[in-house]
Amino acid sequence: xxxxxxxxxxxxxxxxxxxxxxxxxxxxxxxxxxxxxxxxxxxxxxxxxxxxxxxxxxxxxxxxxxxxxxxxxxxxxxxxxxxxxxxxxxxxxxxxxxxxxxxxxxxxxxxxxxxxxxxxxxxxxxxxxxxxxxxxxxxxxxxxxxxxxxxxxxxxxxxxxxxxxxxxxxxxxxxxxxxxxxxxxxxxxxxxxxxxxxxxxxxxxxxxxxxxxxxxxxxxxxxxxxxxxxxxxxxxxxxxxxxxxxxxxxxxxxxxxxxxxxxxxxxxxxxxxxxxxxxxxxxxxxxxxxxxxxxxxxxxxxxxxxxxxxxxxxxxxxxxxxxxxxxxxxxxxxxxxxxxxxxxxxxxxxxxxxxxxxxxxxxxxxxxxxxxxxxxxxxxxxxxxxxxxxxxxxxxxxxxxxxxxxxxxxxxxxxxxxxxxxxxxxxxxxxxxxxxxxxxxxxxxxxxxxxxxxxxxxxxxxxxxxxxxxxxxxxxxxxxxxxxxxxxxxxxxxxxxxxxxxxxxxxxxxxxxxxxxxxxxxxxxxxxxxxxxxxxxxxxxxxxxxxxxxxxxxxxxxxxxxxxxxxxxxxxxxxxxxxxxxxxxxxxxxxxxxxxxxxxxxxxxxxxxxxxxxxxxxxxxxxxxxxxxxxxxxxxxxxxxxxxxxxxxxxxxxx
Numbered sequence: 151x152x153x154x155x156x157x158x159x160x161x162x163x164x165x166x167x168x169x170x171x172x173x174x175x176x177x178x179x180x181x182x183x184x185x186x187x188x189x190x191x192x193x194x195x196x197x198x199x200x201x202x203x204x205x206x207x208x209x210x211x212x213x214x215x216x217x218x219x220x221x222x223x224x225x226x227x228x229x230x231x232x233x234x235x236x237x238x239x240x241x242x243x244x245x246x247x248x249x250x251x252x253x254x255x256x257x258x259x260x261x262x263x264x265x266x267x268x269x270x271x272x273x274x275x276x277x278x279x280x281x282x283x284x285x286x287x288x289x290x291x292x293x294x295x296x297x298x299x300x301x302x303x304x305x306x307x308x309x310x311x312x313x314x315x316x317x318x319x320x321x322x323x324x325x326x327x328x329x330x331x332x333x334x335x336x337x338x339x340x341x342x343x344x345x346x347x348x349x350x351x352x353x354x355x356x357x358x359x360x361x362x363x364x365x366x367x368x369x370x371x372x373x374x375x376x377x378x379x380x381x382x383x384x385x386x387x388x389x390x391x392x393x394x395x396x397x398x399x400x401x402x403x404x405x406x407x408x409x410x411x412x413x414x415x416x417x418x419x420x421x422x423x424x425x426x427x428x429x430x431x432x433x434x435x436x437x438x439x440x441x442x443x444x445x446x447x448x449x450x451x452x453x454x455x456x457x458x459x460x461x462x463x464x465x466x467x468x469x470x471x472x473x474x475x476x477x478x479x480x481x482x483x484x485x486x487x488x489x490x491x492x493x494x495x496x497x498x499x500x501x502x503x504x505x506x507x508x509x510x511x512x513x514x515x516x517x518x519x520x521x522x523x524x525x526x527x528x529x530x531x532x533x534x535x536x537x538x539x540x541x542x543x544x545x546x547x548x549x550x551x552x553x554x555x556x557x558x559x560x561x562x563x564x565x566x567x568x569x570x571x572x573x574x575x576x577x578x579x580x581x582x583x584x585x586x587x588x589x590x591x592x593x594x595x596x597x598x599x600x601x602x603x604x605x606x607x608x609x610x611x612x613x614x615x616x617x618x619x620x621x622x623x624x625x626x627x628x629x630x631x632x633x634x635x636x637x638x639x640x641x642x643x644x645x646x647x648x649x650x651x652x653x654x655x656x657x658x659x660x661x662x663x664x665x666x667x668x669x670x671x672x673x674x675x676x677x678x679x680x681x682x683x684x685x686x687x688x689x690x691x692x693x694x695x696x697x698x699x700x701x702x703x704x705x706x707x708x709x710x711x712x713x714x715x716x717x718x719x720x721x722x723x724x725x726x727x728x729x730x731x732x733x734x735x736x737x738x739x740x741x742x743x744x745x746x747x748x749x750x751x752x753x754x755x756x757x758x759x760x761x762x763x764x765x766x767x768x769x770x771x772x773x774x775x776x777x778x779x780x781x782x783x784x785x786x787x788x789x790x791x792x793x794x795x796x797x798x799x800x801x802x803x804x805x
Contacts, residue, residue, distance in 0.1 A: 171362075175359050175362055175395075175398050176394060176397075176398055178359050179356070179359055179398045179401050179402055182356050182359065182402070182405065183401060183405055185348070186349060186405055186408075186409060189345045189348050189349050190345075190349075190409075192341070192345055193341070193342050193345040193346075196338045196341040196342060196345075197338065197342070199334075199338065200334060200335055200338035203330075203331065203334045204331060204334075204335070206260075207327045207328070207330065207331040209260060210257070210260055210261060210267075210323070210324075210327045211324050211327055211328075213253060213256055213257040213260055214257060214320050214323055214324050215324075216253050217250060217253040217254055217257055217320065218317070218320050220246060220247075220249045220250035220253050221247075221250045221278075221281070221316065223246045223249075223250075224243055224246035224247040224249075224250055224285070225285065227239055227242045227243035227246050230242075233301075240293065243285075247282060247285065250278070251278070251282075254271070254274065254275065254278055257271065258271045258275075261323075264330075266326065267323060267326065267327075270319055270322060270323050270326070271319075271323070273315070273319055274315075274316060274319040274320065274323070277312050277315035277316045277319060278312075278316055280312040280315075281310065281312040281313055281316055284310055284312060287303060288303040349409050353405070353406055353409060353410075356402040356405060356406060357402075359398065359402060360398075360399055360402050360403075446471045446475050446478070450468070450471045453465075453468045453471065470510075473511065475778070476780075479778050496534050496535050496536050496631070497534070497535075497536075497537055498532050498533075498534060498654055498656055499532060499533050499534075499535055499537050499540065500530070500532050501526075501527070501531075501532075501533060501565040501584050501586055501651075502526030502527055502565050503526070504537065504540065504541065505524050505525075505526055505544070505563055505564070505565055505586070506524060506526050508524070508541060508544060508545070508563075509522065509524045511545070512524075512545070512548055512561070512563075515545065515548065515549065516548060516549075516552050516561065517552075517557065519557050519558045520552055520555065520557065520558070520559060520560075520561055521559070521560045521561065522548075522561050522562075522563075523560065523561070523562045523563070524562075524563050524564070525562070525563070525564035525565075526564070526565060527564050527565035527566050527567075528566075528567075529566075529567045531567050531582070531584045531653050531654075532584075532653070532654045532656075533584045533631075533651040533652065533653065533654050534631075534652070534654040534656070535631045535651060536627070536631070539627050540586075540627075543623075543624045543627055543628070543649070544563065544586070544588065546621075546623070546624060547588040547624065547647050548561060548563070548588060550621070551588060551589075551590035551592060551645070552590075553592075554590055554592030554593050554594075554644075554645060555590055555591060555592035555593075556592070556593075559590060559591040559592060560590070560591045561588070561589070561590050562587075562588075562589045562590075563586070563587070563588050563589075564586075564587055565584060565585065565586050565587075566584070566585040566587070567582070567583075567584060567585070567653075568582075568583050568584075568585050568650070569581070569582050569583070570583055570650065575634045575636050575650055576634040576635070576636070577634065578633075578634040578650060581652060581653070582652070582653035583633065583634075583650040583651060583652055583653060584650075584651050584652075584653055585648055585649065585650055585651075586648070586649045586651070587646055587647070587648040587649075588646070588647050588648075589644065589645070589646040589647075590644050590645055590646075591644045592644055592645060593641065593642065593644075594639045594640050594641040594642055594643050594644055594645055595637075595639045595641070595645060596641055600637060600639060603621050603637065604621055604622050604625045624649075628649055628650075628651070631651055631652075632651070632652045633649060633650045633651040633652060634650045635647065635648070635649055635650070636648045636650065677792070678702055678703060678704065679703045679704070679725040679726050679788075679792070680703070680704045680706075680721065680723055680724050680725045680726075681698055681703050681704065681705045681706070681724075681725060681726045681727070681728060681788075682705075682706050682707075682708070682714065682717065682718070682721055682724060682726075682727045682728070683695055683698065683705055683706070683707045683708070683727075683728045683729075684707075684708055684709075684710070684711065684713075684714045684727065684728070684729040684730060684733070684738065684741065685707070685709065685728075685729075685730045685733075685757070686709055686710055686730060686733040686734060687730075688709065690730075690777075691707050691709060692707075694707075694728065694757075694784070695707045697781045697784055698728070698784070698788075700781060701781065701784070701785055701788075706721060710733060710734065710735065711733055711735060711736040711738075711740075711741040711744075712735065712736075714727075714729075714741060715741070715744070715745070718745060718748055718749065719748070724749070724752050725752065725753060725792070726752060726753040726754070726755065726788060726791060726792060726795075727742070727749065727752055727753070727754050727755070728755045728757060728788070729741065729742065729754065729755070729756055729757065730756075730757055730758065731756055731757070731758035731774075732758070737768075738756055739756070739768040739769060739770075742754055742772075751795065752795070753788075753791040753792045753794070753795035753796075754772045754791060754795070755772070755773055755774075755775060755787055755788055755790075755791040756769055756772060756773070756774045756775070757774075757775045757776075757777060757779075758774060758775075758776065758777065759776070759777035759778075771794075772791065772794070773787055773790045773791050773794065775787040
């Protein structure tokens with residue numbers, strides 16, 4: 151009897167904990183269901199808000215167009231009144247102008263929630279009133295039968311400043327509303343993407359709940375023999391547990407079926423676009439980097455041979471390898487510039503000298519089967535551009551030309567001078583321009599390809615041989631420099647790409663970049679500084695320490711912020727700190743902020759390999775040196791940091 155009671159108690163105890171586990175699974179299932187409903191509701195709300203904002207944008211644009219049409223109708227009625235002196239047409243003009251005023255008031259009410267647009271409409275009201283005054287004066291001439299004066303006045307006010315301002319403000323209002331529409335649509339899409347991710351996570355939890363329920367059923371079957379000695383109540387409890395398990399499984403399956411169809415449709419479309427762009431970008435980057443590495447490895451191998459045989463050209467080959475490495479770094483900067491619109495660093499450049507200086511690089515990059523002819527051109531016109539970006543643009547065009555010629559042909563680069571009229575090339579403003587043309591004898595482009603050459607990720611090259619970013623980056627660089635780009639091409643007859651860059655009338659740079667780098671390095675080396683270097687990568691730390699020692703400074707290195715905090719009190723005097731930005735445990739700016747008054751008067755130079763790592767405000771105006779860098783660049787940046795700290799101290803003392 152005691153053994154029977156023990157078995158019953160054990161069966162009841164086993165049943166109890168299984169029911170508790172089933173209860174937990176049921177609660178989790180309900181929670182997952184509620185979360186999915188919440189996510190769906192949130193997604194629907196975001197869609198509804200986006201639709202409402204889109205309707206608001208369309209209504210603003212419609213009102214702006216109606217206002218423009220009402221103004222045009224009033225001006226047309228005034229013209230007919232001036233010509234015919236018919237009083238009915240004069241009243242028609244007055245009615246039309248009144249309707250235009252009503253449209254303006256409605257437009258102002260419609261944009262009452264936007265302060266910037268209200269400011270635009272205030273300017274529009276001023277221009278509108280000024281335009282109405284001009285037209286009313288013209289109408290008065292006809293009212294008093296001074297028809298000749300009315301005709302003259304109407305001719306004079308047809309293209310007045312007030313009318314131009316009205317048209318520009320209306321166009322700006324429509325453009326700003328379209329920008330708002332794009333921003334709001336992107337925000338709604340982002341919310342929907344986040345909701346989709348949350349739905350997938352919740353579905354994963356649902357799957358885990360189902361697996362737990364299945365495992366519990368298996369355990370129930372394993373305990374069947376032990377439950378056989380239990381009474382009818384134990385059997386009843388087991389059946390209820392099985393029913394609850396089945397209900398949870400059905401609810402989970404139903405939720406998965408409802409969410410799956412929407413997720414699949416959105417994911418397939420997004421993934422198709424993403425993979426196409428990533429595939430083109432990855433292959434193109436590998437192609438471009440292999441070109442740069444070919445220059446580096448080739449130069450180093452030739453230098454090694456020359457050093458073994460005692461040849462005189464080792465230095466030249468090493469310089470060529472360094473130039474190739476710099477080109478690879480510039481490629482990285484161009485990719486960063488494409489992703490975040492990195493600012494340019496313009497200077498006065500003589501295009502003829504720049505083209506002449508690139509001839510060796512072009513010969514090495516394009517190979518012996520491409521004949522390269524560079525013609526500096528006549529004249530001494532200068533341009534105000536980022537020298538490295540311009541060199542990269544010309545190199546990109548040369549590589550594209552090589553591919554278009556299948557590795558054999560003639561490439562010609564020359565500069566010139568030209569005066570353009572307004573809109574003569576693209577959207578160019580009237581004025582003097584320096585032209586830089588790159589011509590090839592390749593296959594040319596069809597009209598369909600020509601229409602899409604500036605689209606990002608568009609390329610006619612095979613997979614892995616082009617990113618589709620080259621011409622789009624060149625287009626962005628030229629536009630950012632205030633210029634235009636023109637393409638003259640014909641299938642089978644080759645292509646000529648011409649860059650039109652505004653003429654710069656300022657003074658020429660007194661020294662070359664190499665001379666400036668050497669002068670800066672010499673000036674910094676003349677001041678022997680005590681420097682603490684904080685860098686978590688041992689190889690970069692060793693290279694930085696070696697460069698600073700070569701510049702004549704006393705340096706101390708450490709591999710992290712915690713070690714730097716311990717060393718800071720032992721280094722006296724300390725003139726400067728050179729710190730990496732992203733490090734384990736603490737960032738460089740956080741470390742500098744934590745040091746506080748302990749480094750008062752000490753110059754700080756941050757070093758980083760990616761401009762988007764930390765918000766620029768965190769640096770607090772201190773100079774930032776991008777990796778990779780040369781000794782000259784390091785010396786120049788360190789000199790800037792020391793000079794900046796020297797200027798900061800008297801200013802803070804005065805405050």
